[in-house]
Amino acid sequence: MRMTSPASVSRRSFLALMAATPLASVAQLRAQVPVGLELYSVRDELTKDLFGTVRAVAEMGYEVVEFYAPYYDWEPAYAKKVRSLLDDLGIRCPSTHNDAKVFTAEGLDKAIELNQILGSTLIAMASAGRGVEGIDGWKGVAERLTEASEKLKPLGMRAGFHNHQLEFRPLEGESTRPMDVLAAHTPKDVVLQLDVGTCVEVGGDPVAWINANPGRIRSMHCKDWGPDEGYRVLFGEGVSPWSDIFKAAEAAGGVEHYLIEQEGSRFSSLETAERCLADWKKMRG
Numbered sequence: 001m002r003m004t005s006p007a008s009v010s011r012r013s014f015l016a017l018m019a020a021t022p023l024a025s026v027a028q029l030r031a032q033v034p035v036g037l038e039l040y041s042v043r044d045e046l047t048k049d050l051f052g053t054v055r056a057v058a059e060m061g062y063e064v065v066e067f068y069a070p071y072y073d074w075e076p077a078y079a080k081k082v083r084s085l086l087d088d089l090g091i092r093c094p095s096t097h098n099d100a101k102v103f104t105a106e107g108l109d110k111a112i113e114l115n116q117i118l119g120s121t122l123i124a125m126a127s128a129g130r131g132v133e134g135i136d137g138w139k140g141v142a143e144r145l146t147e148a149s150e151k152l153k154p155l156g157m158r159a160g161f162h163n164h165q166l167e168f169r170p171l172e173g174e175s176t177r178p179m180d181v182l183a184a185h186t187p188k189d190v191v192l193q194l195d196v197g198t199c200v201e202v203g204g205d206p207v208a209w210i211n212a213n214p215g216r217i218r219s220m221h222c223k224d225w226g227p228d229e230g231y232r233v234l235f236g237e238g239v240s241p242w243s244d245i246f247k248a249a250e251a252a253g254g255v256e257h258y259l260i261e262q263e264g265s266r267f268s269s270l271e272t273a274e275r276c277l278a279d280w281k282k283m284r285g
Helices: 011-019 023-031 039-048 050-060 069-073 076-089 105-118 134-155 178-184 196-201 206-212 242-253 269-284
Strands: 035-038 064-067 092-098 122-125 158-162 191-195 219-222 257-260
Touching: 035 039, 035 092, 035 269, 039 050, 039 064, 039 269, 050 064, 050 076, 050 269, 064 257, 069 092, 069 105, 076 092, 076 105, 092 105, 092 257, 105 122, 105 134, 122 134, 122 191, 134 158, 134 178, 178 191, 191 196, 191 206, 196 206, 196 219, 206 242, 219 242, 242 269, 257 269
Parallel strands: 035 064, 035 257, 064 092, 092 122, 122 158, 158 191, 191 219, 219 257
Antiparallel strands: none
């Protein structure tokens, strides 16, 4: 069967063509968004044996990993050894999770060097730090992210912000949330790395958030939450509407990779990571 190029057909014809695509092909397209592990999930093992832990994670079937704050203390020579391991295992590190201190002129220079060695193109601020208050305080955080973005963009890299509960709670005396301020006062290429579980815990609507910020949810932490066990539920066992989240992330959010994150569970950290990936595969097909 000869397939017509989408560029040569009308929008209506193209949508009809996509609607006729076999379900197996649709599943294959979805599978192209890689799933990884935020290595904070196995932090106890990582501190004992980083190389062995990363190897175990890759052998489970994870396609990407995200290193968190302690990576920033590495020397470049060590980072090169880690990169060699990733290459040998056939996995990638597309992003890193960083303290607010990284988003200073001097701090960002070091992060750029390490991230370039690792192959990471997203440097995400995981916390704004202490002392940020009110709309003006969060506008200041947005300014720091904007400055970082301007420095990173020529390098083919992006700045990002990773939310926790705080950023999805309204500011005192306001209806506006910190994430609303950050989204409104940063350029579109600043990634809004969505932590699903913390958004859900405080009553946020992750699907609405994704749809309201098209193209900006390029990275997502797939952490679940449940009213009884909190973040200790395994991926897929909580109340997060994952099917709708994935649809929004892939149709509107611009997601480039998913990262399973776990605070802990009734199992060991490595078994937790393995069980979460198994649940992921069942859900995603």
